[in-house]
Amino acid sequence: MLIPRTVVRPALYVLSCVSLIAATSCAHSPKQPSSTFDLEAGKLIVPVTINGKKLRFMLDTGDKSDGSICSEHVSALNLTEIPGKAVRVGGWGGNKKEWPLRHFYSAHEVKIGTSSFQQVELIEEQSCSSNFDGVIGIGTLKQRRTLIDYVSHQISFPDHEVTLTYSVPFVFQNESDILVTAKIEQADASNFLLDTGASLNHISKELGVQLGLKTIAGKSVEIRDLLGNSEQTSFLSANNFCLGALCRRNVELVAGQFHQNRKSYKRSGILGTPFLDGHRWLIDFSKKVLFYE
Secondary structure, eight states: OOEEOOOSSSSEEEOOOOTTSGGGOOOOOOOOOEEEOEEETTEEEEEEEETTEEEEEEEOTTOOSSEEEEHHHHTTTTOEEEEEEEEEOOOSSSOGGGSOEEEEEEEEEEEETTEEEEEEEEEEESSOOSSOSEEEOHHHHTTSOEEEETTTTEEEOOSSOOOOSEEEEOEEETTTEEEEEEEETTEEEEEEEEOTTOSSOEEEHHHHHHHTOEEEEEEEEEEEOTTSOEEEEEEEEEEEEEETTEEEEEEEEEEEOOOOOTTSOOOOEEEOHHHHTTSEEEEETTTTEEEEO
């Protein structure tokens, strides 16, 4: 039975944890050292320390790399360039060979709160946000279990096994993309990317048409890539959108175009902050299970 639960956002339903029934009792874990994060414009901002300097980084499970850092901090932090290692960073258009080349720098230690990550390779970023100094990507996070609590705005990295009330398996595609299967209007939709760096939920235009999702009249958003290319796109509405036991009604999804991944999978959409907010999420990379409550 679905039981309404009051949270930050309206129209959210989740199977309740009933302590009287052992099979569905809530799991409790020893308290972990945690850090407070800020949620700014749908972005999860965490305190980071590199070489003794305190910075603000966005935590982004949709970023395939270890992370990136604004160029202004590279020399100030005395980071070492990794010889012969660079990547072209671009968008959805143009010749990839013309995309700007970005170099990698090695940080011996990156601390998120009190949790330490060793030998992190950061991509130098020329165009930086005024709200944060860099990005922590999936390449760093996959070293540990990652517990993100959107209720208390706390993040921790448990060093022992932890479980929450509910769970769904995920596919860790190419060791970089956390892909889950959602149920939209009673139909299974695989390959939704779990993305803490996304301030909106997204769905492919093709899948939206297949599911018969309706366009929200008069509502659109401008989407930009890293090169400044932009397009105006509309919002679609899903009457019922579920991830395991967690269901939301009247979910708004930006209709976008997802291209075939070079390693043979096509993304169906993105689960961003509007869906994740109001809950606790534990990403267990070793088990490939996403726990939540």
